[in-house]
Every structure is written in C-alpha cells, then in structure tokens.
Amino acid sequence: MQWATLAAAALFAQNAAAQFNMLRFACSQLVVERTDPLVNPGMKFTPHLHQIVGGNSFNVTMDPKNDPAKLSTCTSCSFVQDKSNYWTAVMFFHHRNGSYIRVPQVGNGGPQGRLINKGGLDIYYIPSGRTTAFKQGFRMLTGNAGNTDPSKVQRANICHRCWNSPNENTFVGGAPCSGSDTVEIPSDPSCKMIRQTLIFPHCWDGKNLDSPDHQSHVAYGQGSGATGGGACPSSHPVKLPQVMYELMWNVTQFADRNMWPTDGSPPFVYSMNIGGAAAHGDYVFGWEGDSLQRAMDNGCNLNNACPAAGLTTQPDSVYSACTKRQQAVEDVDGWLKEMPLGSMAIKA
Known part of the structure; x- marks a missing residue:
C-alpha cells in the first residue's frame, strides 16, 4: 500500500510536469467577511461567511465592467x-458546549x-493542450452552498482528504480527489489536517462571461480530476485553463473527542x-492584460517568475501584507457563541 501511495504521488507530479507545466501558487487571506459580490451583489452580512484572497479592489458589488487588474x-x-x-466558505469546529471557532489554515506541501500563505488557499491553473485564458469580466462558481446530499457532488471535482502526516510537507495519498478522498468532511481524530480541493469547470460557451446561476456558461469536459481536463462538449467548445483551489x-x-459534539453531529462544518x-x-x-494567456502559451511553471509571459513574483512577506478591512464588520475570530448566520457574530 505504501509503495502504491508513493507511486500515485509520483505519477501526479510527473503528469503535472507533462501538462505544458502549470501555475501553482499561494494566496494569503485578504479579508474574512460576510460578503459575496457574485451571488449576493451589494449585500453586507450575506447568509454565510467567506474567506477572500487576491486583489484588494474586492468589494461588495464587483461591477463586471470594472477591471480588478486596474483597480487593485x-x-x-x-x-x-x-x-x-x-473565495470559499470557512471551516468551523463545533465544540460540544455549542460554541464555534474558525479552523486555522496552513500552506500546502506536496x-x-x-x-x-497566511490563511487563504493555493491556486492552480492547469492547461491541457491549447487553452484560452479567461476574459476581463469573467466569473464563475463551483459547488452548491445549500447542498446536503453528497451523491449530488462529483467527488472528482470537490473532495476532502484526511491528512494524517505530521505536517503539510509530508505528502499523503495520490492525485487530488482520488483514493480515499471523500465529499464529506472527515471526522477522524487521526487527521492532522483536512485538505479541501475544488476543481472548476474547464469548458466555456465562448460567449457569456457569466450566467444567472454563475455556472451555465461553463461545463466540465471529458476526463476527471486535476488533469487539465479533456475534450469539451459542443455546447461549451472553448477549453479554459483548469482552475483548482487547494486548502x-x-x-x-x-483531536480530543471530549471536545466533539455529544449528539453525533459532525465536529467540522462549513x-x-x-x-x-x-x-x-x-x-x-x-x-x-494578456499575462495569463502568455503564461499558458509559454509553459510558465509553478510559482516561479516567468519572463516570457511578464510574470513576476513577490515574497510571502509582501503578498501576506495585502489585506482589506471588513465591509461587513463583525468579530469572526476566537470562540463564537453561534455560527455567523443572519445576525452579527457574538463572542462566546
């Protein structure tokens, strides 16, 4: 089993290197707040909390006519x-006394x-053959914030892994969303970390930069998992770089079960x-500009500067210092009496 695991990890590394290279880089938290300009534009104190990373022009409305590259x-x-x-939802630990606390995050090894990164997540752009970069104004989402049925989720695209090694630098398992990965969040005290993977659709209709549900203008093509994606359907013929989030x-x-809920409810929830x-x-x-297209065309790799595409990198001390004040102001740190849903968060 150990040799099979090591072989799977090595195969993923080889495949990634063979896919005309891929971008893989860290993003620290810009802000943690209840806003969602995609699903709830203009609303403060949206139904649930998000962690946001990226450009500091992020705001409640995010008018698609405005270019974040120019405003940030x-x-x-x-x-x-x-x-x-x-941005993604935030994972909380639910203590048996009823209080909640945000689960801390670390960068990824592999x-x-x-x-x-300081909180936040790791981003992948994985090409497979010739890809067309996203256009200014493009937006999309994957997953369903209201879904409670694991059978309605493709495990090859959204999954969790129980990371039972001592730290993030000791790799566990094979390719993302394979092996024993699960749709549900693991509830196992042997887990040192839980790795969450979100793989976005890689096929575009070539016309619409968004759609009312923020999903219909994109689609998954043939193949599954973090491979860059296979052939696209005729309804969505344009192949995009495959975007993947890893947290x-x-x-x-x-890990102490004496902290876990006594009613059998899960200790970890979003x-x-x-x-x-x-x-x-x-x-x-x-x-x-066209920096992402040039990055795909020139085989830019991992989190390395890429002069051919005009890509430059900054140290973690710089990108982690790029933060933004909450627009929906509430205290989301430490133990909370209740999950921040509806009314403002209350400290325990």
Missing part, C-alpha cells in the same frame, strides 16, 4: 500580475514543493453550518 493596488497572491479574486485546514488542536457536500468556490478573473 496590491494582491494577496504571489504573482504580482494576478489581481483576481478567489510533490511540487511547499507554499507559504489545508489544520485540525490538530481539535460556514453555512452544513458539511462537505455544500463546499463551493467563487472566481472573478483579474489578471493584468
């Missing part, structure tokens, strides 16, 4: 040219090396107060 003065991502915004939730301090079947991610494109 910094980005919490390592590539200077990437002023896109990426075959391609360690990434450093490492550090659950080490919650900020909608439901499980992994509701995991979702939002994306608003904001790369400068």
